[in-house]
Amino acid sequence: MATTLVRLASPRSGILHKAVARSYSGHAPEPNTxxxxxxxxxxxxxxxxxxxxxxALGLHRRMQTVYHAYTPEAAGKILKVKELVEVKNVPASAxxxxxxxxxxxxxxxxxxxxxxxxxxxx
Amino acid sequence: MVSLTxxxxxxxxxxxxxxxxxxxxxRKANARARLKKxxxxxxxxxxxxxxxxxxxHAMLLPKEHEMDPKDKYTVFSSTARGYRKGIHKVPKxxxxxxxxxxxxxxxxxxxx
Numbered sequence: 001m002a003t004t005l006v007r008l009a010s011p012r013s014g015i016l017h018k019a020v021a022r023s024y025s026g027h028a029p030e031p032n033t034x035x036x037x038x039x040x041x042x043x044x045x046x047x048x049x050x051x052x053x054x055x056a057l058g059l060h061r062r063m064q065t066v067y068h069a070y071t072p073e074a075a076g077k078i079l080k081v082k083e084l085v086e087v088k089n090v091p092a093s094a095x096x097x098x099x100x101x102x103x104x105x106x107x108x109x110x111x112x113x114x115x116x117x118x119x120x121x122x
Numbered sequence: 123m124v125s126l127t128x129x130x131x132x133x134x135x136x137x138x139x140x141x142x143x144x145x146x147x148x149r150k151a152n153a154r155a156r157l158k159k160x161x162x163x164x165x166x167x168x169x170x171x172x173x174x175x176x177x178x179h180a181m182l183l184p185k186e187h188e189m190d191p192k193d194k195y196t197v198f199s200s201t202a203r204g205y206r207k208g209i210h211k212v213p214k215x216x217x218x219x220x221x222x223x224x225x226x227x228x229x230x231x232x233x234x
């Protein structure tokens with residue numbers, strides 16, 4: 001799994017580094033360098049070759065997303081299972097590992113006070 | 123003792139659910155949407171600029187708007203009357219795009 005996922009930034013800098021890179025990137029649009037592949041349909045009962053192709057792409061469950069750099073190998077695997085996946089072209093700054101995706105999905109910690117009756121009397 | 127109705131229902135059970143002979147408007151629309159999604163995947167890979175044999179093959183596939191309705195909703199069948207049967211009779215038809223929808227084959231089928 002770790003070998004199939006593409007890791008760009010150093011492990012320490014992580015998301016923060018990428019967020020900064022995104023917000024301060026230059027005026028020119030970043031060139032797309034990666035496939036963002038999401039498994040939409042399962043390969044159950046479609047034969048072992050398709051299942052193995054999904055495993056080779058690092059896809060193990062529906063709605064899972066992986067990123068692959070532009071290579072003929074990745075393109076061939078995508079086209080092998082083109083009925084099952086959704087593909088987008090993304091720049092390098094948009095690439096996330098599985099743990100980073102989970103971190104971005106998490107619910108915000110703590111709470112914020114929308115309105116309070118106490119404020120009226122203070 | 124087996125009554126007539128129970129025998130009929132058991133026959134239906136053993137055959138599975140009855141399959142309508144043609145697709146409804148909704149199922150055809152869903153089939154077109156799935157074909158368009160496959161086209162989008164091929165287009166995304168093409169837009170990446172990567173060149174490979176699989177892409178050359180995929181580019182030969184007709185796009186959804188280029189396909190005949192006949193090829194979208196029916197397939198060749200040697201046993202069916204008129205040599206065509208509904209594509210929904212093909213196992214896993216919503217998840218495979220079988221070779222009979224290839225451009226070359228579809229022009230061949232048009233003769234039939």
